[in-house]
Amino acid sequence: MKFKYLKELNKIFVTYFNNKKILINEKTTAKDIKNWDSLAQVALIISIERKFKLRFSVKEVDNLKNIGDMVKLIMVKKNKK
Amino acid sequence: MKLNSYIKKNKLSSLLLKKNVFMNKFTKSKFEKKIIVKIVGGYTVSDLQDWTDIFCKFNKIECNFTEHQWGSGFSSLLNISGKNNDENYLIIINSWRDLFAPNNLDELITTPSEIIKIFEAYKKYNKSKIIISLFDYPDIEISIKQKNLKNVINHLNNEIYKIFENNSSFSILSEQQNVLSNSIEWHSQRDWHSFGKVLTAEASLIVSNTISKVIKSSFQPSKKVLILDLDNTIWGGVIGDDGLKNLRIGDETPEGRIFLEIQSYFKMIKNNGVLLAVVSKNEKSLALEGLKVKKNILKISDFVATRINWKNKSENIMSISKELNLSLDSFVFIDDNPTEREEVTKQLPDVSIPNIGDNPESFIKIINDHDYFNIGSKISKEDAARTSLYQIENIRKKLQTKNKSHSGFLKSLKIEIKFIKKIIDNIERIHQLTNKTNQFNLTSKRLSISEVKKYIKNPKKKIITVQAKDKFGDYGIISVMYLSKNAQGWVIDNWIMSCRVFTKSIENAILFSLIKFIKKNKKSNLKTTYIVSKKNHLMFNILNSLGFLINKKYSTIKSEWILKKYNVKHSCIIKNEI
Numbered sequence: 001m002k003f004k005y006l007k008e009l010n011k012i013f014v015t016y017f018n019n020k021k022i023l024i025n026e027k028t029t030a031k032d033i034k035n036w037d038s039l040a041q042v043a044l045i046i047s048i049e050r051k052f053k054l055r056f057s058v059k060e061v062d063n064l065k066n067i068g069d070m071v072k073l074i075m076v077k078k079n080k081k
Numbered sequence: 082m083k084l085n086s087y088i089k090k091n092k093l094s095s096l097l098l099k100k101n102v103f104m105n106k107f108t109k110s111k112f113e114k115k116i117i118v119k120i121v122g123g124y125t126v127s128d129l130q131d132w133t134d135i136f137c138k139f140n141k142i143e144c145n146f147t148e149h150q151w152g153s154g155f156s157s158l159l160n161i162s163g164k165n166n167d168e169n170y171l172i173i174i175n176s177w178r179d180l181f182a183p184n185n186l187d188e189l190i191t192t193p194s195e196i197i198k199i200f201e202a203y204k205k206y207n208k209s210k211i212i213i214s215l216f217d218y219p220d221i222e223i224s225i226k227q228k229n230l231k232n233v234i235n236h237l238n239n240e241i242y243k244i245f246e247n248n249s250s251f252s253i254l255s256e257q258q259n260v261l262s263n264s265i266e267w268h269s270q271r272d273w274h275s276f277g278k279v280l281t282a283e284a285s286l287i288v289s290n291t292i293s294k295v296i297k298s299s300f301q302p303s304k305k306v307l308i309l310d311l312d313n314t315i316w317g318g319v320i321g322d323d324g325l326k327n328l329r330i331g332d333e334t335p336e337g338r339i340f341l342e343i344q345s346y347f348k349m350i351k352n353n354g355v356l357l358a359v360v361s362k363n364e365k366s367l368a369l370e371g372l373k374v375k376k377n378i379l380k381i382s383d384f385v386a387t388r389i390n391w392k393n394k395s396e397n398i399m400s401i402s403k404e405l406n407l408s409l410d411s412f413v414f415i416d417d418n419p420t421e422r423e424e425v426t427k428q429l430p431d432v433s434i435p436n437i438g439d440n441p442e443s444f445i446k447i448i449n450d451h452d453y454f455n456i457g458s459k460i461s462k463e464d465a466a467r468t469s470l471y472q473i474e475n476i477r478k479k480l481q482t483k484n485k486s487h488s489g490f491l492k493s494l495k496i497e498i499k500f501i502k503k504i505i506d507n508i509e510r511i512h513q514l515t516n517k518t519n520q521f522n523l524t525s526k527r528l529s530i531s532e533v534k535k536y537i538k539n540p541k542k543k544i545i546t547v548q549a550k551d552k553f554g555d556y557g558i559i560s561v562m563y564l565s566k567n568a569q570g571w572v573i574d575n576w577i578m579s580c581r582v583f584t585k586s587i588e589n590a591i592l593f594s595l596i597k598f599i600k601k602n603k604k605s606n607l608k609t610t611y612i613v614s615k616k617n618h619l620m621f622n623i624l625n626s627l628g629f630l631i632n633k634k635y636s637t638i639k640s641e642w643i644l645k646k647y648n649v650k651h652s653c654i655i656k657n658e659i
Contacts, residue, residue, distance in 0.1 A: 015100060016098055043282070058270075
């Protein structure tokens, strides 16, 4: 499951940054990807929400540190449904 | 997938993700227009900016954005001094959150009357084109001092509408309602608190798309002639087959009611200054009888030209274009028959032809969505009376064919010209004429109202405004000339005349008066600049016949001319001096 979500997330990153070379893993943070600034952060979160059909809360958005956090959060949210 | 199809198919979230893809797509494109834009409002407007940029580039318009101030729409207006802004467009986005202090829903940040004062003050100093959105509604019920916030917002919007009546205002509210019916979220508490966004990403997309449409339409001159088919376009049925009595028009049947509304819609367009004409393949006598049926809202007198015969429609439209002296790119052709639309499209590609389909229920909406006619913008006296002006012109022309000598004919018209002295009172018509006229126009330079005002105030410049009438009626203001003074004499910066009064020797009479004025001022030299455009080729012959000769050539299209002959002849009665 984890791997599947990671793959889907990667697709979103590739499309958003318009860069086919991007390969994310659980430890990836904003520092690792060029152009991942605060604006990109917002766009990515919104795109991820739309893609996985879920909504993160203010607190959840605040606590995201890396891709691993994001994957965990998606898994928790998807299981609740 | 193309940019527009995402919007049409409502695939907004997949479009959101592709922002960078589209931003890169246009890096090598060439643009027809460059504009400077500032977007104010909604705290974080970066989304609006990016998407407006993309949508405008799609329309071949390149935007340069000046940095925006942080803060709500109206309060940041206070920080922009009107004096040193050089934007072409200022876009003000208003939203209900702007009315509150951050994170406090119990208290308005200021009173509505204070907010209105800010807008009023800003309007006075601002030079750029303003595109303003009205305030939208919150997604929750809020009442302040027993007053429902929606009422407060309605009041504010009414006032804003009054202040910016002459500018492009658009309503976020109506966008919001459209979107609500498509069940897309407009506001989100999370987006506000986490990202500082008043509008959701999807809402920003929709608003940017609207902004880009408003910008685009500001470059498109509105259409002047609406050509209508008859059978199954303005009434239900085919008059030749079904017979007069079986036409569906009138309030007895649902289909008849639809066509009534369609006719009233065309009538409304006509009353906004657009000329209507009929082009129909029919027996003329029969079709005219159809138009005389009392239930019709459109009467024969509503049309400036009719072509009812069995010729190709393109041929008929061409002949109307010649008769009215209006170019085909100002024509819209409405016909339910796809074969006819195809024929005209192939022969006359400049004519706009919406695919209205064959279902009358959607005719009005489809025509509306093309934004051909600038419905809703303020219209002048000349606009409202345009149809009758053109009808009188037709009578004049018939008289002309009777009179053999042209100058004899002109004298029989008893043309009077008058120079208007109170120029500022007619600034709207001057502005309109300057920006709408393509053929008799020396430089095609467009001016904003404030640029025209500058001209009036400058002691080294002069605007000449001419009103004309003849024995059939009043033409109103038909010509504007922009002049500058220098050491040697005067330079015509631009000269514009309405095509309705061509070949009446009015330009000769204007020049005649101008020469008198120049001599009185003891300056002898009169020069003019001529910039060739797609549509003003006739100016070459006019300048020649008036006695101007080329003095300098700047480029293949730009030249300077100087007046050599001072004995210009005309057939008008000149009522006063410049």
